[in-house]
Amino acid sequence: MSKKILNKALVLLSGGQDSTTCLAVALEKFPDQVEAVAFDYGQRHRIELDSAKKIAGIAGVHLEIINIDTISKITENALTRHNCTIKEKDGELPSTFVEGRNLIFLSYAAIYAKTRKIKNIYTGVCQTDYSGYPDCRNDFVRSLNNTLNLAMDYQFKLITPLMWLKKSETVQLMQDMDKLEWYLYTHTCYEGLRPACGKCPACVLRLRGFYDAGIQDPLAYTAVDN
Amino acid sequence: MSKKILNKALVLLSGGQDSTTCLAVALEKFPDQVEAVAFDYGQRHRIELDSAKKIAGIAGVHLEIINIDTISKITENALTRHNCTIKEKDGELPSTFVEGRNLIFLSYAAIYAKTRKIKNIYTGVCQTDYSGYPDCRNDFVRSLNNTLNLAMDYQFKLITPLMWLKKSETVQLMQDMDKLEWYLYTHTCYEGLRPACGKCPACVLRLRGFYDAGIQDPLAYTAVDN
Structure with missing residues (x-):
């Protein structure tokens, strides 16, 4: 794989396992040319932002935290409404689904990326383990890439290294990059517990x-026990 | 034209001339089934929100004002940065271009529309008179429509009645609908003056x-004098 720096890259870093893996992948491809962005949207598990800061620090990349309070005001879901229970039911979207979340995150990330003259945007969305969230699917990401380019007359490249991996393969990938210890600082739990x-x-x-x-x-x- | 109510409609009402015309068109097609949404994003001409309220009142539709402060924080432009001059130069985007504005507005409008079980979304974007803003073009809107549907597993219909009209034809359309007096309350001036x-x-x-x-x-x- 060529390590030639074509451009800089921006990673959407939630502080979770997948985005942390993406950060490691981006650094392999664009050493010293990576920045990260995280979103504070009133999530129940805001503790993940501390994880994002910690991981960005270890990786030595600048992290920009973008505050979005609009999304929690106009949608009802268990991640931003604390009186709403976390539940999953066959045939229904889980109550943790935040309508349009990746749409808004990736749109803001792209707007921010353009102001930083960055074209490559990494996101850890994954169709294989997508938990029923439609905005994690490849069709959505490819369509959004086209929409973003048209919206801003810019050639963004949305890069999704985990799209077709199983969770076990993501873990394996991180081990292969010798970055498994970064997972110690990631946050995954929806309940925000540590x-x-x-x-x-x-x-x-x-x-x-x-x-x-x-x-x-x-x-x-x-x-x-695990 | 059939007046059969297929569904409800949501109109993006900025309080300007085009969105006001869109509201009138939507009411012709979906009488008594129209709602409106406006965005407070720190615009220099915030006075347009008063126009939107006034026009929604005259039209008898509910207006939801969605507050977005993120966009002005991450972009630099003459509409939200008051120390940035309004200027236009051949071959460059005008300084009033807010990167990704329609992308963000239409995305939030769609998220809001879905919570209200609305599929039809009217926007007054216009390619004919588009002032060099890429996110007013038809290709962008059609691509975004596809992206929104994929993001939320929903069949939105972005309706753009002014897309191919000249400004003079928009004015004529409003006269044909006998709603010319609504223009008295619209706001257009970027300087926010009245x-x-x-x-x-x-x-x-x-x-x-x-x-x-x-x-x-x-x-x-x-x-x-006009």
């Missing part, structure tokens, strides 16, 4: 990935 | 439209 609850849909998905990869999760959990 | 300055690019475009249509603009202007 040690992580081990029971919410996000914890369960994470733990299954490590289990399938045969790799130990460096995170501490309350409810389960 | 009486309007008559000199900024927005005022000049508006005045030319009325002149070409041979119709008197009901607005008061300081600098010019």
Whole structure:
């Protein structure tokens, strides 16, 4: 793989496992040319922003935190409304689905990227393990890439290295890059707990990935042994 | 034209001439089934929000004002940065261009529309008189429509009745609907002045439209006779 620097890259860094993996991938491709952005949107698990700061610090990249309070005002969901229960039901979108979240995040990331003269934007969305969220699918990302280019007369490149990976393969990828210890600082738990609850849909998905990869999760959990 | 109500409609109402015309068109097609949304994004001409409220009141539709402060924080432009001069130069985007503005507005409008179970979204963007703003072009709107549908698993319909009209034809359309007096309450001037300055690019475009249509603009202007 050519390491030639074609341009700078911006990584959407939530502080979770997938975006942290994306940051590592981006740094392999664009060493010293990576910046990161995180979103404060009133999420229940705001603790993930501390994770994002910590990981950006370890990686030595600038992190810009963009504040968005609009999204929680106009949608009702369990991530930004604390009186709304986290639940999943077959055939329905989970209550943690924030309508249009990736649409808004990627749009703001692109606007910000253009002001920084950056064309490459990394996001850790994944269709394989997409939890029923439509805005994690490849069709959506490809359509949005076209829309962003038309909106701003700019040639963005939305890069999704995890799109077709299983969670276990993501964990394996991080091990191959010798960055597994970064996972110690990631935050996944929807309940915002540390040690992580081990029971919410996000914890369960994470733990299954490590289990399938045969790799130990460096995170501490309350409810389960991993 | 069939007047059958297929669904409800949401109109992006800035309080300007085009969106006011869109509101009138939407009410012809969906009588009593129209809602409106306006955006407070720190614009220099915030006075347009008063216009939007006044016009929504006259039209008898509910107006939701959505506050967005993110966009002015991450972009630099003459509409939200008061120390930035309004200027236009051949071959460059005008300094009034707010990067990604319609992208963000239409995305939030769609998220809001879905919570209100509305599929039809009217916007007054116009490629004919688009002032060099890429996010007013038809290709952008069609691409965004596809992106929104994929983002939220919903069949939005972005409706752009003014896309191919000249400003003079928009004025004529409003006269044909017998709603010309609504223009008395619209706001167009980028400088936020009332009486309007008559000199900024927005005022000049508006005045030319009325002149070409041979119709008197009901607005008061300081600098010019119309």
